[in-house]
Amino acid sequence: MIQAVFFDLDGTLADTAADLSYALNCMRTARGLQQLPVEATRAVTSHGARGLLGVGLDATPEHPDYNALREEFLAIYAANLCRETRLFPDMAELLTELERRGILWGVVTNKAERFTLPLLKLLGIHSRAACVIGGDTTGKLKPDPASLIAASERIRIAPGRCLYLGDDERDIQAGRAAGMKVVAARFGYLNGNDPATWGADAIIDRPLELLNHL
Secondary structure, three states: OOOEEEEOOEOOOEEOHHHHHHHHHHHHHHOOOOOOOHHHHHHHHHHHHHHHHHHHHOOOOOOOOHHHHHHHHHHHHHOOOOOOOEEOOOHHHHHHHHHHOOOEEEEEOOOOHHHHHHHHHHOOOHHHOOOEEOOOOOOOOOOOOHHHHHHHHHHOOOHHHEEEEEOOHHHHHHHHHHOOEEEEEOOOOHHHOOHHHOOOOEEEOOHHHHHHHO
């Protein structure tokens, strides 16, 4: 029986694409470049600064100015965390139903705590989460399972009684390695990939479908 559900943040719990795109477009405007529609960057949103800078400024981690560009991007994003970010449709209802059933829920994301914690507060759900594990909480990023194992330990529920929902293959890999049930969110960003190839226990098209897998 599943006793806890953990959510990836970007592309799973919340639709953050527009605000990350906004930060990128601020940088493009400052450089005399035309703004990009959010659809141009949406698929790579789950990869944060690395994904956005790659698409919008052709700057990979190997670029000599990458670190400076990344810091500029993150500073703009930090000041605009929740301009348009919202929970995905039906997600609020899912969280309420999990709570009604006595199932704990938390957030496990590669997004750093300095962005994750204030964003969850702005969304009005931080105090309801049983735990929040950011990308810098353990020092290891998914697909490494360390963050999910840390979440399980924090709420004192064995991984085998936990479920992880994510929209990227690395989410499924991390959850599987941690010994959890894993479900792919087809409504998320997917990084241009087909979740049917990830080996998840299930794939859902909308949040409330998760209730069928508990």
